[in-house]
Amino acid sequence: MPETDLDRQTAYWDAVADTKRFAHPLHEPWLAEVDRAAAVLDYGCGYGRTLHHLEQLGFRRLSGADTSPGMIARARDLHPAPRFEVLDEPPALTGTADGSVDLAVLFAVLTCVPGDEAQQGLIAELGRVLAPGGLLYVSDLLLQDDERNLDRYARFAGRYGTHGVFETGDGAVCRHHSADRLAALLAAFETVHTRRITVPTMNGHEAQGMQLLVRKPLDDGR
Template sequence: MTLSHDSGDYWETTGAARTFTHPLDPELLSRYFSPDDRILDYGCGYGRLLAQLAERGYRDVRGVEPSAALVDRGRKEHPELRITHFEEPPLPFADGAFDAALLFAVLTSIPDAEDREGAVAEVGRLVRPGGVLYISDVPLQTDERSVGRYRAQERETGAYGVFRIEDGGVFVHQSQESFHALLGRHGFTVETEERRRTPTLDGHTDLSMQVIARRTP
């Protein structure tokens, strides 16, 4: 779920017990993924999505996760899954080793811009040319509660859109333009984007986005 050094302690303690909420869209999966695809869930948490993919007949799925606590949880809850612990990129896979990858609520969990660049760069290395990246993330919100939180915490966090929730987790909401630019810098072109209401870890809902981006051939 997270690949940030800044909030690593959170994902080894409180965050490791959380139930993650961003849903897979069956229609997007059937349109862009094949059952024979080599699929990587980058920042897989405790393997929730890996288990769902396996149940749907995707045969070659594996996850990587930097939180040791989440990996331990995943191996207990889903011992049949392949979940690899790692601390930071690069991962021990060849360039273009995967046909597709997932980044589900990962970028929002990386408050440091340099770490976000590193995560997308590594996914860009691992997804083969012509392969796809399926992302679920949270852009900047426009509701009064969110805007008030951004403004109130901007001085503490150092950036508008970076905020801390009550249990200590630190998250970031980016503008759509920044998000698309980040993908573009690492070889991805957005093909489709959808919006939906998604529950948050602090008991609210945000307008999230689900994106399919293709690795430039």
């Protein structure tokens, strides 16, 4: 299902493409046994920070996709080796064949896609392009328990109809998740690893997050 404008927010991401810094860490031990010739896709790659880290680890078949032409332009300038594409009809990866990806990376993307159906569609599309046995590495933000976040959850709950969806001071609409919500989104996959992290947000606030490494079943019923 195509994303709505709220689930893309392309104008916002283009406007901040040259200024935002992302910080979700790549936990290298989780990828130690992954073949460096694996086909790797970073969905919502932004300016290519995580792909650059993967390149430094020796991965050679790297591609990134994002809805923001501004972010992709910055990524191409900074990191010439990976292949980058702008998503015209997200979450559709129209140039990526079924089962052609060995490792998909989804870092701080679900927080930028606030709608339930859009999130579900994104995970389904990644499931389509992943090979049986392929890995999906998710990193995202949990519901926070500090006063600042609790206040904005309450303030925007009526407008968006979902606890944890809120507006940032610079105009983005974001979503924080319960651990159960993340698990439900990934229920079609087999869990390999999970861990809690503390990470700076794109606006410089410390936040609690979760990382999950999951595997597409060898027989997914199709």
